[in-house]
Amino acid sequence: MTLIKSISGIRGTIGGKPGDNLTPIDAVKFAAAYGIWLKDYSKKQKLKVVIGRDARLSGEMIQNLVVSTLVGLGIDVVDLNLSTTPTVEIAVPMEKADGGIILTASHNPKQWNALKLLNEKGEFLDAAQGAKILEIAEMEDFDFSDVDDLGEITKNDSYIDIHIDEVLNLSLIDAEVVKKAKFKVVVDGVNSTGGIAIPKLLKEFGVEVVELYCKPNGHFPHNPEPLKEHLTDICKLVVEEKADFGIVVDPDVDRLAFISNDGEMFGEEYTLVACADYVLGKTKGNTVSNLSSSRALRDITQKHGGTYEAAAVGEVNVVTKMKANKAIIGGEGNGGIIYPESHYGRDSLVGTALFLMLMAERGGTVAELRASYPSYFMSKKKIELTPGLDVDGILTAMADTYADEELSTIDGVKIDFAENWVQLRKSNTEPIIRIYTEAKSQAEADGLAERIIGEMKKVAGI
Structure with missing residues (x-):
């Protein structure tokens, strides 16, 4: 406990x-x-x-x-x-x-x-x-x-309804455009308040909604973190229902993940990439995400002529950097979309609306959209903290080991290699050390993570 x-x-x-x-x-x-x-x-x-x-x-x-x-x-x-x-x-x-x-x-x-x-x-x-x-x-x-x-x-x-009205009134949102696309979408609300808000929002866009775990009774049917290993039910149902895509939110609806039409994960990291692609295609500007997020946002931002900057992990840090950088969209690679025209907070309702607009205007399938983006793969591992473990000492030792590489220590230790990167940081919300890696293939990302974990355990003597 x-x-x-x-x-x-x-x-x-x-x-x-x-x-x-x-x-x-x-x-x-x-x-x-x-x-x-x-x-x-x-x-x-x-x-x-x-x-x-x-x-x-x-x-x-x-x-x-x-x-x-x-x-x-x-x-x-x-x-x-x-x-x-x-x-x-x-x-x-x-x-x-x-x-x-x-x-x-x-x-x-x-x-x-x-x-x-x-x-x-x-x-x-x-x-x-x-x-x-x-x-x-x-x-x-x-x-x-x-x-x-x-x-x-x-x-x-009444505020969920007021919130939906605010989303519908955003300058880049046109519900009539989406209605013409006649989307069918499966929603996993993990039996929390996303099961109220997301279906209501989708119906305002004329979307046919298939509800999965949308009763707000608090009995989470699976681990509520929207990661691939927890989402087998919706991945299966999207294919069975021949849906255009699936939407998954966490219990408080600030993290957003999509399931492609083929039942595969669109990629939690690519939620922000897709929403930014739509916004930047309409409005020139800059973006911000945290140090643990994919390089794909940087690539998309530069493609649209904007500037990308990275902030320390934590919503308040991202917001501070967004204000300083005059970013028009930003967020976190965990599926958190921050769109300042609405407000400075991660918002799955806003993210859903932006994604619907992108798909309605671009056409094609969600799987094709995902294939059009720079291909990066992430591994997200963790080490449980035990009493007496010197976390700061471990991170310092790892920074010293890779002192010749491009390093950032504003939030734990991030090591940027030419073709991949790794970030090591103590969680703010759980008693763990997070180890995030990103590379051009899943095998490479997983292999880098396992190598770094082995090195950390050797330093810690565990």
């Missing part, structure tokens, strides 16, 4: 002892720390916070605890109940709120939950802000409101 405290929020497994897991006491403590910080940060007498959650089994319990804690601090709450991460992000500025909390552990399995924290723009907090909240939580310097000053709760379950 695990509790991970980071600048982006608190994430842990349900049950067990306070301080070791995400218990009710920890949920209250961290929600209170956020509320206290928000009062000091905003300097306002009366505050408003938007709360939404995915459909995981512990969601209602954690929601009740968090909402009540904020109310006890005298903060008004707009309760969206079942929602998505990007929906909460757009709701914060629409409600003229001072912040937001999304109750979701994203791609983690059902025993996990988390509090993701937003500022008044509906964007994730920066490192300094997150660190201050952690400090307040440890000090437990809380001052709750008197009975006459308690906050009020307003329930609003």
